[in-house]
Amino acid sequence: MKPYTYYVVVSEMPNTNARPKHSRRTRRRRRGDPARDELVSSSLQSAQQCLLNQDYGTAFVHYLLVLNLAPEFKDFAQESFRFTLFKWAEELDSLGRIQELFDCYEQALEILPADEVILNSMGEHLFRMGFRDEAAGYFHKALKLRPEFPEARENFYRVANWLVERWHFLMLNDHGRNQKYQQAIQKAVQSGCSTVLDIGTGTGILGMCAKQAGAAEVYACELSKTMYELACEVVTANGMDGDIKILHKKSLEMEVPTDIPHRVSLVVTETVDAGLFGEGIIESLIHAWHHLLLPPKSNENTFGEQSATGRVIPAGATVFAMAVECPEIRRHHRLCVTEVGGLSMAACGEIHSPVSCSSEPEESMEPYTTERLSRLPGGYTALTEPFTALTIDFNNVQELEGLSSREVQRIQLPVTQGGELDALAVWFQLHLDEESSLSTGPQEDTCWEQAIYPVHSTKCFVLKPGDELIVEVSCRDAYLRLSGVAVLRGGRHIHLDNSSSWQPSENPVPNPNPEAELCSALACLQTNQKQSIDSCLLECSEMALLNNTDYHQSFRSALDKLISRLKVRQHGGVGTAGFPPASGLLYVLDVSEGFSLLSVLAASQGGVKAFSSVEKSKQQDVLKKLAHSNGISEQLLEFWLNRVEDEQGMLQRPSGEKLWSAIILDCVETCGLIRQKLMEKASLARCLLEEGGHIFPERIVVHGMLVESDTLLRESAVQGLEPTLGFNIAPFINQFTVPVHVFLDFSTLECRHLSEAAELFVLNLMDANSNYTNREVKVKVTSAGRITAVPFWYQIYLDQEISVSSLGRNSHWKQAAVVLPEPLQVQAGDWVCLNVKLHKSTISVIAHLENTSVSME
CATH class of the missing domain: 3.40.50.150 (Vaccinia Virus protein VP39)
Incomplete structure (x- = not known):
């Protein structure tokens, strides 16, 4: 898990001047060891003084001595000891002294083994560093000590998604699959x-x-x-x-x-x-x-007997594939627009996702991603008939050993349907034995998705009926690799890796100057070489964000309104054209996670110096090129993380006493959840704004709907009272059931809508006084059924008038859903009360039928 980009300390330093309530009794019991009492007293005073001096490492050592010598001080010193431990751990973490960090936690837990707060914090450090199994153990211990501990519960749910992936539930709920495996094993x-x-x-x-x-x-x-x-x-x-x-x-x-x-x-x-x-x-x-x-x-033995x-x-498998057109896949893997928020993207070079099936595999590239084709928004179009890409016999060791050295196979596929070539979709038939098999095809309802090999080596290449697509199949590194390399059209090959630079005409005319043609070809080759070297990789979600034109245009409009208003205020109510003097620069801070163009959009307003949170050097180069090609001075764009040595340097003032004109917070995770510690970040950001400054977005409205969805139930827990194949499995794996499902596409989720959309919750980032921790919402049922879940999404208001939705067709965000512990049977006209709570990034919903029949129209 990627560490938080920065920490916000929200707990106050404990009162170091406090004294134990029963100090006289303690001294009376220990009169027999005055030297020990003196050492404890002086160490406690030293610990408190070190806390005031923010010398957390020394304070921690003194507290360890006190609590080891005088365990009766545990209740009195517990809060201060926790605070010291957490602050010292932050310092050790920022310095990369990870082993010392864990040593400190182990020492603390030897003294306070039943401290659920320390156990939870230890788990958080382990999880951030990738030790998920170990983290789960600490979260579980904390929950056993305090079952209603919200931080530990949220953390346990988060780690449960990693440790017991949702497909385990789907697999155990797939009765057909289970029975076929059972029968094959029995035979x-x-x-x-x-x-x-x-x-x-x-x-x-x-x-x-x-x-x-x-x-x-x-x-x-x-x-x-x-x-x-x-x-x-x-x-x-x-x-x-x-x-x-x-x-x-x-x-x-x-x-x-x-x-x-x-x-x-x-x-x-x-x-x-x-x-x-x-x-x-x-x-x-x-x-x-x-x-x-x-x-x-x-094999036979030496005596000729078997x-x-x-x-x-399984005994083996047959792999199938087909070429598809799919806008949803396209926008997650390659740049589909020439302009973003008014900025020309022409100078940015090649930008694509890290999923690529090249003939020369790179460690940084994944050969495929996975999707359930039947649930992709907008659907897909098959451009070829399915073809057999590979067969494998798992009972033939020579075949298994020779798989990686197989020659690359070239397959020519007739194009049956015209369309843009976006990907090769792959599935397989798993042969359990000679008689029984399982299919993972797009038409099947199984726990498997399909493998997607995106095509992003060419832009907007349209296949035509009558074309032949040439596909290469290999297993060079024990990964199945498929790539479309060329198209055969009218007897000529069009290579997909440089088709944008060479599109043969229907009736080619001989070039009268072959030397010029050769020079042109070499120039194209050099250009392609340079682009491949300078190519920039973005995560699939970042590619979708880059292609989200509505999002960027909305931000541009909101920034324009704010900056225009601040410029008028800055110049005494008289607007001026062009750039204000350097002393009158407005400062905008973008603390978005990952890749973001918003800093460049802000700098393009003129008179604005923007600070970007982008960390990777190649991504910074893209933003620099983008700024330069759009006439933005390099002095107006700064990557402030390059100057910050530790994570606590974030959200600092830009220079001297200058405050920020705008701070852009990344509020929603791609998976559909609110970002962790969003409200704490917003609280700190409000303190750093100049008069009239603004946080983007200013508020978030959470919308939801009552639905009946067997799909969400099957992905949540093992269903039914009957044992799985006669085995008692459900009570054990269902311990890892999580109440909130993420990465949903609500537009394609198999469900029945039992209500209209309703406003569930509002988060105001600009006005802390208008926020609340829980809310009761009454929703009218429009259709009879079982309420099994409440999917939710966000309307994100940049200001009072401009907003973007996480539910839109072009949204880079997914949606999430709260799955009810027990389905709620309802009739049309019923009123359902939803008690909605937001704790950190987790939304919880408790639903019950309203007892009264009074209409809430």
Whole structure:
């Protein structure tokens, strides 16, 4: 998880002059050790003095001494000790002294092992640094100590999304998939596969299927600590803890006889992602065949008798693909506009997402992303018929080992439908055995999405019926890689990597000057080379933001209004054209997360010096080029993070006593949640504004709707009272159910609307007095049904008149939804009371039917 861009300290320093209420009794009990009492007293005074001097490291050492020597001071000093620990940890974090930071937390927890606030803070540091399993343990301990501790609960929900991904619930709710796996395992065991290894066991369901089918020995391995512990609980609850040995280990590290006593006759696994090979199934199966599995069926022993053999479920797979046109994919992966907020983008060079299936793979590039094609807003158009891209036999070790060295395969595909080439969509059929298979195709309702290989090497290339698309398929680094490389049109090849510089005409005319043609071709080559070197990568959400023209035009209009008003005020009510003198510059600070053009939009107003939060050097170069090409002086754009040595330097004044004319806060995460600590940041920002200055946005209105959605239920928890394949799994994995679903597309969510949209909550960033912590909203039901969730989105007001919506067709934001713990049955005309609370970035909703029948029209 990316660390917060800055911290805002909202807690006040505890009263260091306070004295314990029962100090006389304490002294009376300890008269027998005056030296100790003197040391405790002097250390406590030293700790308090160090706090006043902001010498947190020394204060922490003194508090450790006091609390170790005099545990009776714990209640009195607990608040000050926490404050000291947190401030010292911030310093250590900013200095990169991470081991010392964790040492301090461990020392603190030795003294106060049941302090839920310290446990939660320790978890936050671990989570930010990528130790998700460990973080979950600390959040869980804090919640056990105080179940209603909101910070720990929110953190646990956040980490639960990482540790137990939502597809686990979908998979366990997919009865067809579960039954097919169970039947395939049962057939294999009954045919003689008596020893089984489940690789990547997850909840342990496949291993339990093997044991239930009669396997004599069952082993399982799981790399995730959380899922390993969950599988152990599930296996124990189902009475198989003595029958299934589960290892917290990667299968590649397993050996015979260290981990399992001998080779097994059956490996079962479902370590496949949307791109089939992305979870490392090829590497794990090669290792299994060499070290953990009995030889395949074709091998015979030296006496000519058939030896014991091994096999794998699934037995293999067939991969399918097709070319598609899809505006939603396009806007997330390449620049689709020539102008953003009045700024020409011509000089910015090549900008695209980090998802690229090039023939020469780079570490910084992912070969594919994933989407559920059936739920993409605006849909998609198939430009070719589906074709077979690859077949693989998991029971043939030679084929597995030769996969990465396979020659690149070129496939010519007839174009059946005209349209813009945006991506190659990929899915597969998983062959469990000779008779049974599972499909992950776009028409199927499964837990898998499809793999998307975006095309961003060419701009707006339109395929025509009669064209032939040439696709390359390879597995160079054990990833399945597909890329469209050329189009065959009228007997001529058009290479997609430079089609923008060479578009052959329908009736080509010979060039009378071949030398000039050669020079032109070389110039194009040099241009393409330069662009590839200077290309800038943006995250998919940042690309969508860059393509969001409504968002940028709204900001431009709001900034123009504010700056014009401030210029009039600055010049005594008389507006002046052009740039004011240097001393009259207005200062705008953009603290948006990631890539943002808003600083350049502000600087383009004239008389404004803008400060950008963009950190990456290539992205800064893009903004500099953009400013230069649009006539903005380089002195009017500054990247202030280049000058800030620690994270607490943010939101400082621009120079001397000068205050900010405008501060742009990034308020909504791409996933659909309010940014963490938004209101604390807004509170600090208000103190740094000049008179008449403005925070953008000034307020956020949260809208929501009552819906019935079985899809959200299936993605939230294992449904139903019946055990999954007869196994008791739901109570254990449902501990990781989170009440708020993120990254939703409400426009394509399968649901029934049971009400009109309603205003749920308002956050005012400019006026703290108008804010509240909870609100009751009454919503009239328009259709009978079961309320299962409340999707919500935002109307973001930049000022009183100009706003942008997170629900719009071109929005770069997704939506979120609160899923109710129990569905609420309603009839048309009922009134539902929603108690809405916002705690930090988490919105919670409690729904109940109104008892009275009085109309609230």
